[in-house]
Amino acid sequence: MFRLPAFPALRRRVDRWAVSPRALDVIAALSAFGLMVLDVPGLARADNSLSGVTATLALAAGASALVLRRRLPWVPYAVALGLMGWLHELTMIQFALYALGRYRGRRAAVAATLLYVAVAYGLFQTPGWPARHGDTLSDFLSLVVPIGVLAAGVGVAAYRHDLVHALEAQRRDAAARQAVQEERISVGRDVHDLVGRELTVLAVRAEVLAVRARGDAHQKDFEELADTARRAHLMLNETLVRRADRDAATPGLEGLTVLAAESERMGSPVELAVAAEAKALSPLRQAAVHRVVQECLTNAAKHAPGLPVAVTITVEGRDLRTEVRNPLPKTPPDRAPVSTGTGLFSMEERVTSMGGTLRARAGDGVYTVTALLPTGLDG
Template identity: 70%
Template sequence: MLAPARYAVLRLLTAARQRTRRWPGSPRALDGVAALSCFSLMVLDVPGLADADNSLTGLTATLVLAAGAATLVVRRRAPWVPYLVALVLLGWLHELTLIQFALYSLGRFRGRAAGVAATVGYVAWSYAMFHLPGWPEHRADTLSGFLGLIVPIGVLAAAVGIAAYRQDLVRELASQRARAAVFQAVQEERISVARDVHDLVGRELTVLAVRAEVLAARARGGPHLKDFEELADTARRAHLMLNDTIVHRADERTATPGLEGLTALAAESERMGSPVTLEICLAAHRLSPLRQTAVYRVVQECLTNAAKHAPGERVSVAIGLDGTRLRVTVRNALPAAVPVTEPVSSGTGTSSMRERVTAMGGTLTAGAHDGAYEVVAHLPAGRLPSRP
């Protein structure tokens, strides 16, 4: 039976483990903590070990136990090492503490098969030791003690380790799914950008090819006929290369609107319960169509997020020019209370927006400031065409 002091130390270590469950320490440091915890428990048995074995003194028993606990430092890379050492200490000194840590480590870092195999080996080894002289010393009621203490200790330690192993797998799977969702959102945004490039640039190439053919027809017999024909052929080949590079999928869609589509977005957001204040400078309407589609996507995602996470709050959208850079600011007040129903969200919207803006050579920041959530995107404005 464990001494009261040992119970107290075990409870303190359990409480410390619960408090440091989220501690972002390195695995090597955590292994060191495990070894130190095991030694702290085993050192309580040093007086009894020295009395039971005349070959050991208090100092030598402490050193032996410290060496055994030190093997837990390699419990992740080689969990069988502390397990084998624990079996030796079990047969020699009848020490049960290290075997608990070793069985837990095998279940935690090697899974169910290793944990079950190690538990069976531990029970078999303990049963063999049970029939040897000197362990346990009192044989009157030792079988019930063996079945009521030795076996449950190993089964419980391995079971906890296996449960932790399965929990690690669940967390890793959830993390991989989250990373895959972000990657898929980024890929979809890249495809969207590519389609917008195809729609906008392809249209201009078509106009260029047609215009060059018209000029070639007018220049029949003139010195520039060959030049116009080569220009038309180059435009057609560029259009074909664009089609080959950006493969259309079966789910064709219309081109992404530009700034002219923001009014419809604002009206839709108001129907969803989030009024929108829209401010667009006149110079922004002279941006290239590709930049306008990027602005549309950013505002669209921001309004969607505002409707999910801050329903009923007013959203302000400001689009203006800051020197040679376009600035898009979307800001909404944070709700006073958390919504009763958690919105359905994959958490990939910000990644999609950032991918779209980064593809255009810009930057995007998003976060809470002064009681409001604000998204700011900066895009290179390029050379604005002069007004006709």
């Protein structure tokens, strides 16, 4: 059926495993230091007045600048240029260019790469830099330029990937808010149609009684009752915003057989069991049940096509219980279902707006959605 409810638990589990951004910065610094330590023997032998210990300390100090790569990525970049000129070290510049591309975008990455190439070219023409390479242009083009371009390019790709994820998260949030808003409008329409109908009946009955009681002491009371019902209906119209082309009110439990028939035509047989006590509850509660079952059957057809669905509606004490169950498919559908992923939000908004709860869970190969609504009855 609908797989989204299983995601929050998975998301919480992943969050427990996830490393904080600050920790990732420390890991990046340690990784750069670990790679640069491999060059310590060569640095100690080079003519730069460094021993093995001092070279290690210098590299550690330089790598520590990477902890600032998110907030101040230009700092590790400047340190990397310094290490490149002083110790002929190219490892740090790769981390720095990646950080600029990742956290400052394409323009900063291009500018930093061009500056790096210019500085490196000037250093490359300096005798003794790098110690083991000649000063030919081919050595420069085959070593220095690819290092910078690749590191910056990977960083820019990661930057765009982050943007896509952020936009997707915003889109999901907007879709969820829209689904909730649409469900609130739907609830308002149902309230207007169902309660408004009862107020109209009350007004008409009161007017009839007023006519019958003409000349009687209660005539004025019936007339006031009719006026009160009409004013209440008018206030209901003014309070609830309705679209001009609004649909009819959500059906009640009598519409479940139609939903079951539609589901069976889509290939998912439905076993429907509705307690007689539930049919005596208010139209608004029945409309909420209809909405939940409708969404569940739709999601079952999307995510578990061809599998049977069991719908059980009972009254348990003061709760109206709606339970929809279907087996999970052993293999996913050939094609990914077309889904906005907002059905759960709509169902939850409908149920919680009436003081109920909604729970969706998967276990033992079965997907179950359970909605509990207060019956509104005493006892």
